[in-house]
Amino acid sequence: MEPDDRLALYRTMVLIRTYEESILREYHADKKPAFDIGAGLIPGEMHLAAGQEPVAAGVCAHLTADDAVTATHRPHHFAIAHGVDLERMTAEIFGRVDGLGRGRGGHMHLFDPATHFSCSGIIAEGYPPAVGQALAFQRRGTDRVAVAVTGEGAANQGAFHEALNLAALWKLPVVFVVEDNDWGISVPRSASTCVTSNALRAGGYGIPGERVEDNSVEAVHAAAGTAIKRARAGEGPSLIEVHTLRLWGHFEGDAQGYRSDLEGVPGRDPLPTYEKQLRAAGVLHDSGDITVASIAAQARDRVEAAIEFAKRSPEPDPATALDHVFARA
Amino acid sequence: MTLTDASASSSAPAQRKLSTAKAMVEAIAQEMERDEDVFVLGEDVGAYGGIFSSTTGLLEKFGPRRVLDTPISETAFIGAAIGAAVEGMRPVVELMFVDFFGVCMDQIYNHMAKIHFESGGNVTVPMVLTAAVGGGYSDGAQHSQCLWGTFAHLPGMKVVAPSNPADAKGLMTAAIRDDNPVVYLFHKGVMGLPWMAKNRRSVGPVPEGEHLVPIGKANVVRPGSDVTVVTLSLSVHHALDVAEELAQQGVDCEVVDLRSVVPLDTETILESVGRTGRLLVVDEDYLSFGVSGEIIARVAERDPGLLRAPAARVAVPDVPIPYARPLEYAVLPTPDRIRRAVLGLVGA
Ligand SMILES: Cc1ncc(C[n+]2csc(CCOP(=O)(O)OP(=O)(O)O)c2C)c(N)n1
Numbered sequence: 001m002e003p004d005d006r007l008a009l010y011r012t013m014v015l016i017r018t019y020e021e022s023i024l025r026e027y028h029a030d031k032k033p034a035f036d037i038g039a040g041l042i043p044g045e046m047h048l049a050a051g052q053e054p055v056a057a058g059v060c061a062h063l064t065a066d067d068a069v070t071a072t073h074r075p076h077h078f079a080i081a082h083g084v085d086l087e088r089m090t091a092e093i094f095g096r097v098d099g100l101g102r103g104r105g106g107h108m109h110l111f112d113p114a115t116h117f118s119c120s121g122i123i124a125e126g127y128p129p130a131v132g133q134a135l136a137f138q139r140r141g142t143d144r145v146a147v148a149v150t151g152e153g154a155a156n157q158g159a160f161h162e163a164l165n166l167a168a169l170w171k172l173p174v175v176f177v178v179e180d181n182d183w184g185i186s187v188p189r190s191a192s193t194c195v196t197s198n199a200l201r202a203g204g205y206g207i208p209g210e211r212v213e214d215n216s217v218e219a220v221h222a223a224a225g226t227a228i229k230r231a232r233a234g235e236g237p238s239l240i241e242v243h244t245l246r247l248w249g250h251f252e253g254d255a256q257g258y259r260s261d262l263e264g265v266p267g268r269d270p271l272p273t274y275e276k277q278l279r280a281a282g283v284l285h286d287s288g289d290i291t292v293a294s295i296a297a298q299a300r301d302r303v304e305a306a307i308e309f310a311k312r313s314p315e316p317d318p319a320t321a322l323d324h325v326f327a328r329a
Numbered sequence: 330m331t332l333t334d335a336s337a338s339s340s341a342p343a344q345r346k347l348s349t350a351k352a353m354v355e356a357i358a359q360e361m362e363r364d365e366d367v368f369v370l371g372e373d374v375g376a377y378g379g380i381f382s383s384t385t386g387l388l389e390k391f392g393p394r395r396v397l398d399t400p401i402s403e404t405a406f407i408g409a410a411i412g413a414a415v416e417g418m419r420p421v422v423e424l425m426f427v428d429f430f431g432v433c434m435d436q437i438y439n440h441m442a443k444i445h446f447e448s449g450g451n452v453t454v455p456m457v458l459t460a461a462v463g464g465g466y467s468d469g470a471q472h473s474q475c476l477w478g479t480f481a482h483l484p485g486m487k488v489v490a491p492s493n494p495a496d497a498k499g500l501m502t503a504a505i506r507d508d509n510p511v512v513y514l515f516h517k518g519v520m521g522l523p524w525m526a527k528n529r530r531s532v533g534p535v536p537e538g539e540h541l542v543p544i545g546k547a548n549v550v551r552p553g554s555d556v557t558v559v560t561l562s563l564s565v566h567h568a569l570d571v572a573e574e575l576a577q578q579g580v581d582c583e584v585v586d587l588r589s590v591v592p593l594d595t596e597t598i599l600e601s602v603g604r605t606g607r608l609l610v611v612d613e614d615y616l617s618f619g620v621s622g623e624i625i626a627r628v629a630e631r632d633p634g635l636l637r638a639p640a641a642r643v644a645v646p647d648v649p650i651p652y653a654r655p656l657e658y659a660v661l662p663t664p665d666r667i668r669r670a671v672l673g674l675v676g677a
Contacts (some may be wrong), residue, residue: 028467035523038466043654045468058342095653106469106652121400121471157432174369174556184401186377239419253524258376318659 001218003283006010008059009217010278011295014052016077017084017271018299020048022307023076023093027252035253041235041311044106049077051215051247054270055179056081058220059147059240062228066118068133068146072179073108075119078149081193084112087309088303096313103316104324116146124150124157127176131163134172134237143232145173152241164205164239173231175224176202176239181246186258202239209239215270234317249286335644344534348521352485352494356501357375357384357421359539361391364419367505370406375496380425380460381520403433407458411441411510412600414456424565427460427476427514431633439499441510442484442485457504462490463516463563463613465661466525468651473572473657475562478612478619481590487511487544488590492519492565494533494671496588497541507544514612516563529564535617547594549601553583556603556674558667559624562612565666568611568626571671590620595627599635603626606637607674611662 023046028042034327038044049056052074060081063069071078079089084100092099093107100112107120120126130148137144150160155178167174178198182189195201200207208227210217220242245268249256256262275292278284285291286287347355361367369387371379371647378385390394399406403424410422424430430437436456444454464473480488487509491497494597497515504511521531550565551572558568572582587594602608608628610621616631621642626636643662653659 033526036526036528037468043467044652045472092652095656101652102657103653104470104649104651108471109469109652121469122432125432153401156402158402158404159432184372184374185380186375187398187400189396200455203452214661286485314653315655318655321651321656321659325648 001221003062003165003327005142006278006281006283007290008223010274010284011280012057012061012081012301013271013274014295015302016080016297017050017063018296018303019076019080020050020090022303023195024048024156024248024252024305042107044250046107046252048076048248048252049074051245051254051269052124052181053077053177053322054215054217054220054274055177055242055244055302058217059177059224061221062224063145063147066113068130068144069118070130070133070148071117071119072126072149072152072154073119073123075108075110079110079117079119080266082117083112083115084117086170086306090276090306090310091313094310094323095149095315096310097308098219100311102324110308123196124154124159124261127159128166131167132172134167134174137173138170143173146230147173147175147177147226149177149179150183151184151188152180153192153199154185155201155275156234163187164202164207164237166207167237171234171236171256173234174237175227175231176237178241180241180243182261183246183250185250198241199239207237209241211243213243215242215244215268217270217274232324287309330441337621340388341570343513344536346532347499347535348492348532349491349515350385350520350522352389352498352541353383353501355383356498357505358387358390359389360419360505361503362669365384366418367421368395368397368418369421369423370389370399372401372425374398379423380518381515382522383423383461383515383520384457385643390403390606395588403429404436407445408436408440410456410458411436411444411454412448414454414510415444415452416545419455420677421457421459421505424458424460425494426472427462428471428474428478430460430476430633433552433650437486438483442483446485451671453508454510455508457513458472458499458510459513459515461517462514463655464520464650465518465563467652467657473650475614475661477515477590478614481620482618483567485510486591488514488542489588490514490516490562490590491588492562493530494521494535495540498535498546499540500588502539502543503544509543514562518563518565530566530569531676544589545592545594546588548586548588548599549583549597550586551582551584553581553605555581555583556607556609556671557583557589557598557605558602558609558611558671559585561620562613564611564613564662565674567662569669571664571667575668575671578677580671580677582671593623593627595631598632599628602635608636608640609670609674610640610642610644611667612644613662614644615647616642617647638674638676641674643667643670
């Protein structure tokens with residue numbers, strides 16, 4: 001890969017991580033002393049994607065705002081990598097009027113028509129809509145693609161299988177992405193399916209499937225490149241599974257008492273790994289125009305600006321609580 | 330055995346305080362000890378102990394053969410519970426949030442609820458389907474609904490929703506022993522969880538040993554003479570709080586906790602409205618085509634002359650539950666909305 005492309009992947013990963021760390025801080029800051037899920041500036045469930053940055057960065061590097069992404073209940077990394085407006089996304093997470101959904105949706109329900117981005121709190125249910133978006137792209141004779149994301153746990157849901165079958169049947173421009181972080185809340189992959197890889201399941205529907213084993217952003221980038229090229233060329237769907245890593249709990253507040261692999265987790269963090277790799281290759285430096293520190297600082301500035309924007313945005317007026325149930329004729 | 334009903338609820342023997350979650354688990358554990366055929370399955374019901382602590386400790390006590398963590402495959406595992414029930418086992422199966430019913434509804438309403446009927450009464454489906462309901466903590470439109478009216482609308486399943494620890498135990502025991510499918514809906518806000526703002530009645534006295542609350546018997550939790558407030562689940566507590574407050578202003582509310590939506594205890598409602606002449610229904614489910622309309626219709630059908638004032642209702646006004654707190658609290662049946670409705674009824 002070209003140094004600039006590698007740097008771009010790194011920047012995206014740093015931005016995502018910076019964002020998730022800031023949300024983590026804001027989420028817990030005002031729930032003290034006792035954690036109360038309904039209290040604070042950001043109430044409700046919070047699913048953060050630290051550790052899974054390579055998947056979003058690697059896949060979305062091939063997309064433009066014309067392409068669609070349907071993400072999961074853990075959506076921030078894909079939203080950021082796909083270019084969803086950071087300020088309006090953050091305002092939504094804070095439940096403010098300037099949020100993507102004017103405060104109606106929240107962290108699991110981010111909808112951005114500008115980048116054709118959406119997500120769902122109901123497991124695997126983003127797969128069928130992506131198939132429909134791809135159908136629209138195909139009908140209109142474009143080379144746009146739809147990317148559908150689930151976790152490996154969600155791949156045991158009926159919607160996953162029906163969507164694969166339909167997309168294969170109609171040769172639709174969809175790329176199915178499975179983030180295998182080993183855990184579906186407390187249930188390990190080994191207790192949720194006998195199939196060793198969801199890439200094998202793709203074969204069952206007559207479409208290509210590839211598993212990326214090591215949470216490497218460049219390997220994801222390569223696999224996604226092939227799949228997206230194929231989709232754009234009208235050759236139909238494919239599936240990529242990435243063996244990634246859930247660095248933190250399933251949701252914030254999850255004590256992970258069930259988790260047997262916690263000890264080795266920090267050592268498998270993809271961010272320092274990639275940083276080391278880029279330094280060794282001479283792509284990243286500690287001095288000069290573009291440094292590790294300057295990339296980190298830029299990310300911090302953007303994230304802080306987004307959080308400031310969210311905090312400045314007013315809360316919605318209760319008198320508007322019944323708005324937006326129906327579109328106006 | 331202690332049998333609690335409206336009149337006997339205060340005469341139960343040895344009691345200690347438990348959270349609603351612990352009371353639920355105690356009932357399941359006691360039934361598992363009593364009957365080998367009772368088993369538990371669902372997502373994260375094992376080592377995690379249930380996302381809302383509804384199965385905590387069962388895996389340690391009964392092992393993985395009787396407490397089964399499932400894949401995220403609700404159609405398959407709820408359908409499997411149906412199959413096991415048809416063979417005479419008594420599964421307790423958890424659908425983590427009731428909002429997820431969409432992905433598995435065919436198994437629920439076309440199979441679980443209809444097999445007994447379609448078999449001409451020859452096959453029974455003695456299972457309990459549990460799920461968490463309710464909002465109030467910004468979990469958004471896909472994780473905050475009650476939906477008991479949806480299940481109640483479709484014939485063939487009993488639908489219960491306890492409001493307190495003792496009822497949670499008694500209704501669970503009754504549900505497990507019932508030969509019908511019972512949908513058991515527990516509000517997150519009454520479970521007594523350490524990570525949610527606690528309702529003060531979510532920890533309360535629970536009879537030890539065997540404890541049954543018959544399904545289909547409402548509970549007059551507070552007698553009163555001016556207005557009947559019929560409600561269920563978390564809203565019972567809001568109604569009680571409002572009743573206590575309004576008593577100081579000379580308004581005497583009777584609060585009826587339905588406990589079960591199917592069967593619906595119409596008699597208790599009619600008796601109460603007969604005494605007070607005024608009816609308010611408080612429902613955390615959507616307003617239209619649901620529990621509130623049904624209750625008012627039953628009163629109107631049986632004896633419209635009982636009502637001295639038009640009936641009123643406080644429910645979620647046909648809007649998905651919003652995420653932002655000011656919007657969510659604008660649509661939930663809050664104590665403030667209940668108070669205003671009661672005062673409107675008595676013309677104050
Ligand atoms: C239909 C449905 N069932 C269950 C859930 C509850 N739930 C939310 S996330 C989750 C685990 C998902 O695991 P996985 O797909 O591996 O994604 P991850 O959380 O690991 O990113 C579950 C069971 C849900 N949201 N929707």
